[in-house]
Amino acid sequence: MNENTYDVIIVGGGAAGLNAALVLTRARRRVLVVDAGAPRNRFAAHMHGFLTRDGFSPLELLELGRAEVRGYLGEILAGRAVSATGEAGGFEVTVELAEAATAGTSGTTGGTSGATSGGTSGGTATFTARRLVIASGLRDELPTIPGLAEQWGTGAVACPYCDGWEARDLRLGVIATGPMSIHQATLIRQWSADVTFVGPLTDDLDPAVREGLEARGVRILATDVSSILSDADGTLTGVALADGTTVDLDRLFVGPRLLANDELLRQLGAETAEGPMGAWTASDFTGLTSVPGVWVAGNSGNAGALVVVAAGMGAMAGAALNADLVAADTREAVEAARAVASTE
Numbered sequence: 538m539n540e541n542t543y544d545v546i547i548v549g550g551g552a553a554g555l556n557a558a559l560v561l562t563r564a565r566r567r568v569l570v571v572d573a574g575a576p577r578n579r580f581a582a583h584m585h586g587f588l589t590r591d592g593f594s595p596l597e598l599l600e601l602g603r604a605e606v607r608g609y610l611g612e613i614l615a616g617r618a619v620s621a622t623g624e625a626g627g628f629e630v631t632v633e634l635a636e637a638a639t640a641g642t643s644g645t646t647g648g649t650s651g652a653t654s655g656g657t658s659g660g661t662a663t664f665t666a667r668r669l670v671i672a673s674g675l676r677d678e679l680p681t682i683p684g685l686a687e688q689w690g691t692g693a694v695a696c697p698y699c700d701g702w703e704a705r706d707l708r709l710g711v712i713a714t715g716p717m718s719i720h721q722a723t724l725i726r727q728w729s730a731d732v733t734f735v736g737p738l739t740d741d742l743d744p745a746v747r748e749g750l751e752a753r754g755v756r757i758l759a760t761d762v763s764s765i766l767s768d769a770d771g772t773l774t775g776v777a778l779a780d781g782t783t784v785d786l787d788r789l790f791v792g793p794r795l796l797a798n799d800e801l802l803r804q805l806g807a808e809t810a811e812g813p814m815g816a817w818t819a820s821d822f823t824g825l826t827s828v829p830g831v832w833v834a835g836n837s838g839n840a841g842a843l844v845v846v847a848a849g850m851g852a853m854a855g856a857a858l859n860a861d862l863v864a865a866d867t868r869e870a871v872e873a874a875r876a877v878a879s880t881e
């Protein structure tokens with residue numbers, strides 16, 4: 538193999554991609570992880586719901602993960618994969634390199650300790666691999682409300698399983714951004730009896746839904762949120778409404794629009810299937826997509842995957858992919874043995 542040829546290229550170095558890399562490097566596969574360095578939960582100081590890592594720093598988790606992968610000779614490249622073509626046995630991935638990545642002789646950061654940084658001004662490089670794992674995550678598109686972006690990951694969050702315990706018994710708000718917000722408002726009541734569901738969409742609530750929310754004491758305000766309020770330290774204090782009133786709150790739950798980072802999957806021709814979050818890449822239980830040789834893992838394959846699930850999807854994809862390579866290696870060995878036998 539030449540230096541730019543790998544058994545597997547993994548696009549995305551979050552929990553999903555790194556766990557796939559860990560399984561594959563331990564299976565003695567030559568692995569390149571390409572990572573743009575912007576994990577979805579980078580806005581949060583703590584990560585919850587991951588057994589033995591509850592409360593851990595999300596970025597530290599990935600730093601430890603990168604060290605483990607490198608310990609098994611996996612290579613991690615800082616950059617953004619911008620195109621993927623080819624088929625099983627011969628995929629080609631073009632990467633816009635982050636500046637730091639070009640410091641190494643082979644263009645990889647495998648021998649350095651630096652975390653990937655996200656900038657991509659270091660030129661491009663092309664790599665080939667027999668198989669691909671796309672673990673590129675998703676983007677959270679927040680509603681455009683002044684002050685909301687600044688609170689994302691601290692005062693404003695999305696997932697009660699990630700942040701509900703820390704918000705227990707506080708004054709909680711849910712902004713009605715779409716149909717999923719109804720589910721969110723219903724769920725959040727599990728963590729506090731003081732819940733305000735706010736936004737013009739609440740005007741159109743199904744009567745049975747309204748009855749259920751009101752029976753559980755959820756306050757419903759059908760007014761637009763005009764801005765998010767915070768104190769001098771930047772701590773969230775409430776929301777200002779379009780009717781000129783304010784609501785005091787300690788924590789806000791918001792349902793952002795979820796957009797898969799699935800451009801490479803579409804380039805490769807992977808099919809999608811309709812799900813609760815819209816059209817998402819279809820795959821079998823191991824993450825194998827409709828394109829032979831291409832696996833998907835983590836949020837790019839399942840919008841609802843928490844970190845532990847994303848890591849598990851990566852591990853599953855890694856094991857299935859290795860079995861696929863073993864089968865291919867065996868077929869090639871049999872063909873070679875038969876060719877030798879036929880000349881004897």
Ligand SMILES: Cc1cc2nc3c(=O)[nH]c(=O)nc-3n(C[C@H](O)[C@H](O)[C@H](O)COP(=O)(O)OP(=O)(O)OC[C@H]3O[C@@H](n4cnc5c(N)ncnc54)[C@H](O)[C@@H]3O)c2cc1C
Pocket residue numbers: 548549550551552553554571572573574575576577578579580581583584585586587616617618619672673674675677689690694695696698699700798834835836837842843844845847
């Ligand atoms: C504010 C917030 C708080 C959260 N808190 C929790 C929590 O407490 N517990 C929990 O379990 N979950 C939490 N989550 C969910 C968590 O972020 C996801 O479960 C997790 O990030 C999914 O891992 P992943 O590997 O699929 O994707 P990511 O972690 O997003 O990693 C994907 C990686 O791929 C890179 N990438 C994307 N496109 C490319 C490309 N073309 N080329 C190269 N690299 C690329 C990205 O830059 C990123 O580094 C939270 C989410 C948010 C938004």
